[in-house]
Structures are given as structure tokens and as C-alpha cells.
Amino acid sequence: MTIGLSVIPQPAQADAGFQRWVAQFRSVAQQNGISNATFDRAFQGVTAPDPDVLRLASNQPEFNAPVWQYFDNQINDQSIAVGRQMASRHSRLLDQIEQRFGVDRHIVLAIWSIESRYGEALNNPSIVRNIVRSLSTLAYADQRRQRFGSQQLIAALKIVQNGDIDVANLTGSWAGAMGHTQFIPTSYQEWAVDMDGNGRRDIWNSIPDALGSAANLLRRNGWSPGHAWGYEVRLPEGRKFPAGTMSLSQWQSIGVVRANGQAYPRPGDTAELKVLEGRDGPAFLVLHNFNMLKRYNNSDRYALAVGLLADQIAGQPQLARDWNRPFTRLSFDETQELQRHLLTRGYYDGNIDGRIGPASREAIKAFQSRMGMSADGHPSKEVLSRIRGQ
DSSP states (O other): OOSSOOOOOOOOOOOHHHHHHHHHHHHHHHHTTOOHHHHHHHHTTOOSOOHHHHHHHTOOHHHHSOHHHHHHHHSSHHHHHHHHHHHHHTHHHHHHHHHHHOOOHHHHHHHHHHHHTTTGGGGOTTTOEEHHHHHHHHHHHOGGGHHHHHHHHHHHHHHHHHTSSOGGGOEEOTTOOBTTTTBOHHHHHHHOOOTTOSSSOOTTTOHHHHHHHHHHHHHHTTOOTTOOSEEEEEOOTTOOOOSSEEEHHHHHHTTOEETTSOOOSSTTSEEEEEOTTGGGSOEEEEOHHHHHHHHHSOOHHHHHHHHHHHHHHTTOOOOSSOOOOSSOBOOHHHHHHHHHHHHHTTSOOSOOSSOOOHHHHHHHHHHHHHTTOOOOOOOBHHHHHHHHTO
């Protein structure tokens, strides 16, 4: 995943076992219509697996992080403000996407934000990788993802062979997700579109192609134009709720009403209750389009983050009932400031990106321990105030 960024394979000692695997995989590629010339171009300089890919594959923070941490990293003052800027900058394109695919512009913008921070992540060399090496690593050395790696590698080779992108720019994440909107190669083959009309489906360098492809994925999987993804709701006290789905009017009849006090626009729509933190956290009734967002990434957290960020980019207010953080939240700028203080004091060596991941949490814990504070790793106002005074 990159904007015009060529990737030179990292120097690595040749791995004999890996090279034998590559030689054997050539026949698999040939059986799938990949020419020897394409195969040789793709594997030039790829002589060993990428150890960082295996490390990252064993730790997916999206699923391991506390609920509040995931949403704080995805929905913050920065992601909302930039989303509104992008809505203005690309208004004509977004008009075209809505007309062609029927997917709301704010949903498309939220996906762009969460997948690549509006393209910013594509310029980060610690994220951008050689897709062929990444997928080969998974197919060769990750037992859980061998089939996935092989399948995606064949699809990636077909992308090169079809001429949509050259090998030097065939880049992506450790798991093979590519471009502004992070399509894996098989999703690219199925749903990528040439929105800018230049004859190539270039989700790495063409914002129209990338955003149009995201909308096409949603629409072709069943997105309902003009329908909401869901609503924040209030739950009546002391009542147990049924599992499964009911109509919005049925939910309302047992006291589950919109948090903003407004009526449900389509009371006959079928909805499911989602409470990611139980009764003490925010509650949502989610609709058909929520499940369409899960076709992009099969995670309730992901789909909810897209929906909530889209709403706030569109100007809707923050949650009426916030997540249960055990501390006072920092703004995006304050989070970056905290990371800078930790960096200059030798606790942290990661990116100043306003996102609290494992490295930031460990740095905070180290600082807290040094100061005699409870080492919980939370990016709190108290920690920022304390480190400012050092």
C-alpha cells in the first residue's frame, strides 16, 4: 500500500528452505496462468521470509485492545477534522460515487480514514511492505495462514500480469492489504474499479479508484442506498433484552429508544442490539448496512467505528454515553505531545502518530513506574501533566 512508493526488498540472507518453497510454488503459479516472466519479476530479490510479518501476524491489536482504546485510535478530533477537509476537497468525486454506487460519502471517508488515515499511512516505510514477500512469508511459515497466503499471492501475481500496477509499486500491509482502502488481492480482483477512467485500477495512486472501489465492494455485497447503518440507543433500567433481531418498532415497544430522542425513520427495519461494553457502556441498534460494513472487515468493532466516524464527519454529535475509560481522555494533539515527551526522555522510539499502541503503552508504563505511579499504561491527563513537569 503506497502512493507511488517503490519498495526495495530488505537485505536478507538467503533462506534455503524458503527458496525451495519458491521454486515449488512456481508450478502452482503456472497452473493458475502466471507466466514465468511475471513470476521472475515478482520474486526478484525476495530470498527470505520477512520476520516482521510473522511477528505482526501473531498480534492483531484490533482484536486484543480494550474497546475504548480501539475507538479512541480510530475516532478522534483529528480523524473527524481531516474527514471534513477531504469531504470538501473531493466533493465532486464523492458526488459521483454516491450517484454510481449509492453509498454515502461519509461512510466512504470513514473507511479511508480507518484503513490508511486518508493515505497518510502509505508513506510510512515501517508499514509499507513488498506484497510478494509478505504473502510468501505467510504461505511458507505461518501454518494458520498458509492457504490465505497462497491464494492471495496468486491473485497478486495476476494483478501484476494484468498491468494494473508494476512490481515495484505492488505494496501493502503485512497481511497483503493494499492501497488507500486496503483491499487484499482477491478483493481487488473482484471489486476494484477504474473510477478515473485511465484504463487501470490503481488503488495505490488514484484516490478516485480507491474510494470508488470501496463503494463498489459495499454496493455489490448488498448495501442499501439511503439507509442508516444503525443508531445509538438508550436502554431502560433493570430489563433483560432478547438476543437476535426484531423490528425497530418492536425494540421501541420494550423501551429501547434513540439516544437523541428522535424517532426511528424506518420503524419496520430489522435491527440487532449491540453492547460492546455491556449495559454500562454505549448501546446500539444496528441494521442491514452494519452487516455490509462487516463484509469489508468481519468485526463488530470495525463496522461500528466506520459508522460512528462517518456520523461525526457528517456533523452528528459525539456519543451520548461514552466508552468506559478508566482515565480522562487526551485530545489527538495531546496524545502526540505525550508521545514526544516519552520519546525525548528515552521511553519511546515509535512514531508520533497520536495512536496508542503496544509501544506507547509500554513507554507510559515505564514512565509511570519511574514516577511511582500505578503502571496501567493509560494515556491519561494525569500522565501528560506529570511528564510536562519533568
